[in-house]
Amino acid sequence: MTSALDALPVTQMPPDGHYGPAGKHGVTARIFDPPALATLAARHGAGAALSAAARVELGLDLADAPRLSRANGLTAIGTGPGRWFLLAEAPEDLPAHLAALAPHAAITEQTDAMVGFELSGPHVRDLLAKGVTVDLDPSVFPPGAAATSNVAHINTSFWREPGDERFVFLAGRSYAVAFARFLVASGAAFGLELVHRG
């Protein structure tokens, strides 16, 4: 079987465009650089103090669970007990913004470390069924649910956005091309639109 990937070096990001049968629009994948990203890890025994500080200083209810919490332009994604990814909607000095949490948590700037993939469209779960081993049915993975898992042998953290059916995946930057190739290989059958944003 031939595909658009056959002619591309495995190290090269697939170009923007339409993959699959003309006229089919099953999935849209937007590749983006998170404007600002940091990890937050509660210091030993400081979980309660950290969530209190996040509420008071940032207005953010940090759920200690694989879930999304969002307030005031900040999104927290639970990645493990007492650990989160924090994303900001606009470029900023995130560790400075989070400085009030520093007595209770280790804060590490990670903005360049991850690449984001925002997936939407009527066949998004059909594409993801080819690589995700987590059940994404809305009855068990509702809006705001998050997971860290291996997808096509690539470790990712992902969540379902509140609202319409939309998933966001974060993959390590050096795995971004491999993850994009997984999306093209698995999504072209449904018609995949690949676009770079920001």
Add this chain to the structure above:
Amino acid sequence: MRIPCPYCGARDASEFAYLGDATLTRPDPAAPDAADAFHDYVYLRDNPAGAHSEWWYHSGGCRRWLKVTRDTTSHAIAGAELAGGAK
């Protein structure tokens, strides 16, 4: 085989790394019989047919160690908890 991670939920065993017996206690290296005790600790293992308490590391998920109770004859898992307890 799926392992019910207390944080992540049920996940495929391929996301985990296996360490082994979770019932062993590291011997005191200062004890007079330390050499013999460490030989037993490192090399001698029970091989139970049935319930077994063992360490699994969730490398593909929450990056926490779990203590899992698994039936070695059926792979049925009776329970899993975070090593060191919840934070």
